[in-house]
Amino acid sequence: MPIRRLLRHRLFVTGLSLFLLVVVAAIAAEWIASHNPTRMNMRLRFTAPGDPRFLLGTDAFGRDILARLAHGAQVSLRIGVMVVVFTGVFGTLFGALSGYFRRLDNPIMRVMDAFMAFPAIMLAIAIAAALGPSELNVVIALAAVYTPRTARIVRASVLVVREAEFVQAARVAGAGDTRILLGHVLPNSLAPLIVQLTFIFAYSVLAEAVLSFLGVGPAPPTPTWGNMIADGRNFIREAPWITLMPGIAISITVLGLNLLGDGLRDVLDPRMKVTSS
Amino acid sequence: MSPPLLEVRDLTVRFRTELGEMAAIDGLSFEAARGEFLGIVGESGSGKSVTARAVMGLIQPPGRISSGSIRFAGEELVGRPDAELERLRGKRMAMIFQEPMTSLNPVFPVGEQIAEAARRHDRLSRRAGWDRAVEMLAKVGIPGAAERATAYPHQLSGGMRQRVMIAMALVCSPQMLIADEPTTALDVTIQAQILDLLRQLRSELGLTVLLITHDLGVVAEQADRVIVMYAGRVVEESPTASLFARPLHPYTGGLLDSIPDLEHTVEELPAIEGVVPSPFALPPGCRFAPRCRFVEGPCNASEPPLRPVGGRRTACRLDLDLTRS
Amino acid sequence: MTAPLLDIVDLKKHFLVRRSAFGAQRGWVRAVDGVTFQVRPGETLGLVGESGCGKSTVARIILRLIEPTSGAIRFDGEDLLALEGEALRRRRADVQLIFQDPYGSLDPRQTVEQIVGEPLVIHGVGGRAERRDRVLALIERVGLSAEHLRRHPHEFSGGQRQRIGIARALALNPKLVVCDEAVSALDVSIQAQVVNLLKRLQRDVGLTYLFVAHDLAVVRHISNRVAVMYLGRIVELAPTAELFARPHHPYTQALLSAIPRPKAEVRRSRVLLSGDVPSPMAPPSGCRFHTRCPLAVDRCRIEDPPTQDLGEGRSVACHLVRPGEAPPDIRRAP
Numbered sequence: 001m002p003i004r005r006l007l008r009h010r011l012f013v014t015g016l017s018l019f020l021l022v023v024v025a026a027i028a029a030e031w032i033a034s035h036n037p038t039r040m041n042m043r044l045r046f047t048a049p050g051d052p053r054f055l056l057g058t059d060a061f062g063r064d065i066l067a068r069l070a071h072g073a074q075v076s077l078r079i080g081v082m083v084v085v086f087t088g089v090f091g092t093l094f095g096a097l098s099g100y101f102r103r104l105d106n107p108i109m110r111v112m113d114a115f116m117a118f119p120a121i122m123l124a125i126a127i128a129a130a131l132g133p134s135e136l137n138v139v140i141a142l143a144a145v146y147t148p149r150t151a152r153i154v155r156a157s158v159l160v161v162r163e164a165e166f167v168q169a170a171r172v173a174g175a176g177d178t179r180i181l182l183g184h185v186l187p188n189s190l191a192p193l194i195v196q197l198t199f200i201f202a203y204s205v206l207a208e209a210v211l212s213f214l215g216v217g218p219a220p221p222t223p224t225w226g227n228m229i230a231d232g233r234n235f236i237r238e239a240p241w242i243t244l245m246p247g248i249a250i251s252i253t254v255l256g257l258n259l260l261g262d263g264l265r266d267v268l269d270p271r272m273k274v275t276s277s
Numbered sequence: 278m279s280p281p282l283l284e285v286r287d288l289t290v291r292f293r294t295e296l297g298e299m300a301a302i303d304g305l306s307f308e309a310a311r312g313e314f315l316g317i318v319g320e321s322g323s324g325k326s327v328t329a330r331a332v333m334g335l336i337q338p339p340g341r342i343s344s345g346s347i348r349f350a351g352e353e354l355v356g357r358p359d360a361e362l363e364r365l366r367g368k369r370m371a372m373i374f375q376e377p378m379t380s381l382n383p384v385f386p387v388g389e390q391i392a393e394a395a396r397r398h399d400r401l402s403r404r405a406g407w408d409r410a411v412e413m414l415a416k417v418g419i420p421g422a423a424e425r426a427t428a429y430p431h432q433l434s435g436g437m438r439q440r441v442m443i444a445m446a447l448v449c450s451p452q453m454l455i456a457d458e459p460t461t462a463l464d465v466t467i468q469a470q471i472l473d474l475l476r477q478l479r480s481e482l483g484l485t486v487l488l489i490t491h492d493l494g495v496v497a498e499q500a501d502r503v504i505v506m507y508a509g510r511v512v513e514e515s516p517t518a519s520l521f522a523r524p525l526h527p528y529t530g531g532l533l534d535s536i537p538d539l540e541h542t543v544e545e546l547p548a549i550e551g552v553v554p555s556p557f558a559l560p561p562g563c564r565f566a567p568r569c570r571f572v573e574g575p576c577n578a579s580e581p582p583l584r585p586v587g588g589r590r591t592a593c594r595l596d597l598d599l600t601r602s
Numbered sequence: 603m604t605a606p607l608l609d610i611v612d613l614k615k616h617f618l619v620r621r622s623a624f625g626a627q628r629g630w631v632r633a634v635d636g637v638t639f640q641v642r643p644g645e646t647l648g649l650v651g652e653s654g655c656g657k658s659t660v661a662r663i664i665l666r667l668i669e670p671t672s673g674a675i676r677f678d679g680e681d682l683l684a685l686e687g688e689a690l691r692r693r694r695a696d697v698q699l700i701f702q703d704p705y706g707s708l709d710p711r712q713t714v715e716q717i718v719g720e721p722l723v724i725h726g727v728g729g730r731a732e733r734r735d736r737v738l739a740l741i742e743r744v745g746l747s748a749e750h751l752r753r754h755p756h757e758f759s760g761g762q763r764q765r766i767g768i769a770r771a772l773a774l775n776p777k778l779v780v781c782d783e784a785v786s787a788l789d790v791s792i793q794a795q796v797v798n799l800l801k802r803l804q805r806d807v808g809l810t811y812l813f814v815a816h817d818l819a820v821v822r823h824i825s826n827r828v829a830v831m832y833l834g835r836i837v838e839l840a841p842t843a844e845l846f847a848r849p850h851h852p853y854t855q856a857l858l859s860a861i862p863r864p865k866a867e868v869r870r871s872r873v874l875l876s877g878d879v880p881s882p883m884a885p886p887s888g889c890r891f892h893t894r895c896p897l898a899v900d901r902c903r904i905e906d907p908p909t910q911d912l913g914e915g916r917s918v919a920c921h922l923v924r925p926g927e928a929p930p931d932i933r934r935a936p
Contacts, residue, residue, distance in 0.1 A: 165707035166707050166710075168701075169770065172699045173694065174694040179724065184709050188710065320791060320792075434878040436878055465816070465857060465860040465861055466856060466860045466874075466875045467878065469859075469860035469872065469875075470876075473872075473874055491789065492862060497863060498863065531791065535790055535793070539846060539858070539861065545801070546794040546823065548794035548797075550795065552761065553789075
């Protein structure tokens with residue numbers, strides 16, 4: 001059972017715990033942070049962490065950092081989930097079509113190559129800047145950037161699985177392309193995709209922060225981790241916690257997702273498995 | 278009689294797996310005399326390959342030798358540091374494998390790889406190493422050795438690659454060669470060539486050969502003595518001719534019967550029913566009992582020891598007459 | 603004589619290969635190069651040869667998994683190569699395949715019930731309940747039981763997996779079953795079980811087998827007739843008993859002589875072939891076997907030997923074989 005094996009994988013469990021911490025923070029944002037994340041209070045600005053009312057301190061406008069972090073987690077996770085869904089759907093679609101039908105391979109993959117010719121983050125910035133600052137546009141930009149990479153991975157594993165004997169067996173039994181592709185090839189090609197998607201989730205959290213920091217993410221005062229870092233950068237000497245706190249939040253999320261992905265890879269990807277005869 | 282070259286006593290090798298720890302070989306004892314050609318036969322899961330690797334000192338975690346002793350030319354090998362074993366490998370004992378392609382480096386000419394093996398153990402000049410390589414290639418029957426030495430592994434056929442592996446294994450004149458399924462990946466006509474070569478080299482060089490195989494036909498023609506393994510244990514040990522004429526253990530007999538022969542025609546092959554037991558769920562008594570035609574009550578009670586019978590050994594409690602027509 | 607179930611005439615398959623990464627060297631591999639044979643209903647025809655001789659390619663062409671370069675295949679009186687689309691899909695029910703690799707040929711994500719039942723679903727046989735009964739009957743016929751239906755392939759041993767593959771091949775009541783090295787990957791004791799099963803099924807259901815293998819002893823045991831292939835051609839075809847008792851073609855003789863024998867007493871004077879099988883990209887001129895044949899004469903190097911019908915179901919492609927005379931003998935080679 002892969003689930004039992006996953007739960008015995010120490011790094012996976014660590015990663016899962018870190019990630020769940022962020023998820024819980026996002027879900028329980030209203031309850032964790034009694035303060036409104038966007039309410040300013042100039043008299044209480046630059047409160048240092050440890051204050052009984054503001055556990056993680058306040059920023060330059062006197063907003064509660066804990067509340068902003070928790071609400072920022074909602075934004076990050078929402079973007080991450082949406083990017084993963086878009087990338088997963090389109091990456092699988094393009095990858096499966098080009099890996100399975102040889103005639104479609106060249107046209108599809110050359111378009112994907114064209115996207116991949118640009119550095120990922122530059123392309124994302126360009127798309128996000130062109131579309132305007134909003135959460136949905138960040139999702140579209142990141143999905144556009146990560147879909148070609150995902151498609152390549154799906155295509156590679158489809159190319160391997162389509163040659164498997166059980167696929168030939170289905171053809172001998174009279175199965176058509178649709179049945180073979182959906183019933184046999186895709187289900188057996190998904191392991192690397194799942195691993196890849198956890199990494200894409202992590203990249204998305206990071207990329208969202210970068211885009212927000214550069215001002216092409218969700219517009220302020222929306223509490224996102226990138227916006228928070230951008231807000232705090234002018235006060236980094238006087239009030240380092242304003243930038244440090246969202247920085248730590250990003251690190252925890254990205255680290256958690258990466259460990260999770262490594263664990264999944266160890267367990268799901270048979271190429272990594274060690275066997276003895 | 279001179280002391281044996283290889284002496285294995287009560288060897289147990291355990292592997293840690295997801296399902297827990299299991300013994301791949303369990304209390305294995307055998308010996309091989311100098312110059313002897315010993316066949317080790319077994320099906321998958323019998324532990325024959327683990328035996329070969331244990332003797333070569335190649336058991337890596339998650340596997341370990343948990344008890345027993347391996348003496349080679351009077352010296353104990355179990356517990357020796359890796360560096361010492363490494364010096365022994367190649368120099369005094371060598372091994373060839375089923376798939377020569379994976380043991381050869383694809384980016385170097387085969388001659389260079391043999392020369393390097395020679396120079397690793399014997400101090401030789403570059404030139405002398407190369408000459409030695411060409412000489413070895415000629416010795417293993419590669420035509421145009423000087424020219425073939427410059428070939429890359431992928432330019433050679435499967436049979437030629439196996440010859441190259443044999444040349445590499447023998448370049449430092451080891452005393453013992455372990456051949457682990459050396460002909461399984463080859464076609465019959467090529468297999469016959471390689472087996473012939475092994476036999477010839479053995480008498481020419483006075484080698485001790487341990488031939489590990491699943492193919493009883495292969496040992497019948499080559500080995501002086503045969504050890505039959507089943508589920509991690511020796512079930513029978515016997516000179517080749519008597520093993521085939523009158524097997525002592527029902528497993529050996531069943532194995533011989535289940536091979537279709539080229540002379541007689543039968544409607545149904547006398548197969549051994551059932552499957553090899555899982556190493557995690559071994560039967561309490563004789564490991565072959567669940568599949569045995571002759572099984573009796575006591576067979577299921579305790580594991581029978583390997584007992585001597587007229588210069589042979591069998592792990593069957595019963596005195597069966599399995600003489601073959 | 604009954605009409606053949608499968609009639610193959612002058613079948614050829616040439617693959618285009620590029621040898622270097624940059625496609626500089628191109629060439630044609632003549633994997634199958636003019637193969638003609640028939641399979642009669644109810645019989646087992648063994649197709650033997652060493653790796654690269656083209657026997658598996660022949661099997662895959664018959665299953666329409668590979669398209670041949672030229673040649674004709676008639677199956678049950680119908681031109682098999684002319685079938686397309688729906689007609690081909692329906693015809694597939696009649697020709698099934700048992701694979702060599704019991705690990706790769708079963709979808710690891712399916713249960714036994716899904717694997718064996720898939721052909722029935724594809725061809726719309728019966729309702730859910732009826733299919734279930736048929737799958738159960740099939741599974742029991744190959745020696746497994748109802749408790750196995752919900753398990754996945756990884757829970758089975760190699761021999762059991764092969765039984766599952768056999769049950770799947772039988773699901774649609776095929777007329778011809780192609781066994782491509784079906785027992786080669788199995789341990790000796792398990793191999794005997796599966797061979798017995800295949801023979802029993804043939805007897806009970808009246809199957810016809812094309813048994814592709816490299817193990818001559820197994821082929822001898824299961825086949826009525828045997829065709830020996832070398833470098834894309836059939837060099838000899840004869841009823842099993844005759845072929846093994848009196849092999850005519852020098853290659854057949856060499857092949858039989860090379861088999862290691864477990865019965866020590868029958869160790870005979872072995873004739874070793876020298877050299878390797880030539881590359882099918884550049885088959886030798888004349889007779890393809892002449893480079894390794896200890897009896898080859900000048901004519902063999904120049905002239906491609908035609909297949910001669912020697913009567914009594916034997917045909918041989920060798921210049922040295924003459925009707926009415928004793929066959930050549932490689933043990934008497936100079």
